[in-house]
Amino acid sequence: MEEYRLELKNVSKSFGEVKALENVNFQLGQNEIVGLLGDNGAGKSTLIKIITGYYQPTSGEIYFNGKKVERLSVPKARELGVETVFQERALAELQTLWRNIFLGREICNPLGFLDIQQMRDETHRLMTQSMGFTSQAVSPDSRVGRYSGGEKQGVAIVRALFFDAEIIILDEPTMGLSLKETAKLVNFVNGIKEAGKAAIFIDHNILHVYNVADRVVVIDRGRVAGEFLTKNIGLNELMDKMVRVAETGSLS
């Protein structure tokens, strides 16, 4: 069997007395989009922060491509190809697009001098080919602060894709987006799938998750309440189940 790109085994995390996660088992396939659903405080963010190395689990094991990783840290997770599209998008809004695309990873010679032409060329190529931006307002030299929410989100995602990300985590990516922009976002996520990468998609909106995810994992009160392949379950059925989980804490 093909190895999972990422696997968590019996991961628990406590903050003092509070158990944020309890014996969570989670898998992410090589080319799979997993939707993470759950109410506020269910433990989604904690799970994500463990995967990105921000939190250390209290107990449990983390495997990348079948290899166990000890003491996962933020830089280590990045090295392993984990890229996060943060809720706040991590953009520098007064700066130009090319500076944002290469934020923190500028192309430069060994002395540290920037290759601006190459970065602008790459940005232009990414924009037209990957982002599908045709608007005149979006050029490598335009300031990111002027973009719409969807365009900003697109920049953050394309940036993650460009830098050889293996696992892309999208944290509430549709927050504050218009309908049209959300549709664009769905396209981006499909692009991740086509590029042969894996993604974890976190959202409140079941509809968005259902549309893009191959598999949905429902988290409730720090535990995995259930998981479904989206091809095996209808949207209505999933919604019913979510309501039942919210009310009773279990799916059955």
Next chain:
Amino acid sequence: MKSQTDGNAAEVTQHYKVAFSLRRFARTNSPQLGILGVFLTLWIIFIISAPKTFLSSQIYYAFMSTIPFFAILAIPLTIVVIAKEMDLSFPSIMAMGMVAFSFTYNETAFIGNTTIQVFLGIIAALIAGAIIGWINGFIIVRFGIPSLVVTIGTQFFWRGAVLVLTSGANFTLIYIKSTIFYPMLVGKIGGYFPMQMVWLIVITILGWVLLNRHRFGAHIYLIGDNINSAELMGINTGRTRIRAFMLIGLISAFAGLLYSFYVAYFWPSLGDGYLLSTLASVFLGGTSVFGGTGTILGTFLGAFIIGAIEAATVAIGLTGFWTQLIYGFIIVLSVIMHTYLRKRGE
């Protein structure tokens, strides 16, 4: 990034180019154009109201020998302010550098060669400046205290250190005139063109390259714009900011050397008069106190505006009492203009 960038680079044969558009040029360069407009307007006003003074070359040589002392400081200060930090301690660093200079000069008397002693003194001054800058940066980054607060403290501390170490005494540096370093730092090319102006041009160009063509400068802009984003994307924000403070420390010590060599004398109050003119140059030049935007060229022009106002007030026939009033007026007006241009440019 790894291999992917290299692989793609070969495919990109056609460079991304845009046809020149005056409107786009005006928008992307609005801060520089704004300050250039102010500069030219003031200059024309000066020429019209005092043609005798402002059409003779003499006044320009005078500007070029006095303005560089604080204009040089304004260049690294611009970098610090773009990173959304502040440094108020640079006047004290100027003096502290000179203390390191004269201590080294005196302690190496056994060498018996003035040129070598002065050379070692210069090196000591520059190292002292960089170290004091590092200390500023370290306190700011390590303890997370706003730089404005930290450098108010260190400003007093190092001025105090200067007074304690010299017992408040001023002394002559006349011996430097016999060394090659005197003409190198503050001599006059062909008897006219002041060397301090050459140093200002060199430091301005280096500052521009560092800020616009180097990774360091790219990170400075990003940190000033949004330090959280910079941090999330893996920029070492602490190290970059400490380097910015080291840079202004180093340049402050250099400016201290320039001024002290120029007058061949050491005053323990060295640098005190430069705090506000340097700050004014930076903000007049369009650098935003909110970080993330600012240009070296703007600061360069800002310094010359500040430096010219005093001479102009007198030449126009007003008394010296008017100087500060006009300073204030032009600074406030320019800052309003920059804010307006920035809003339009976004």
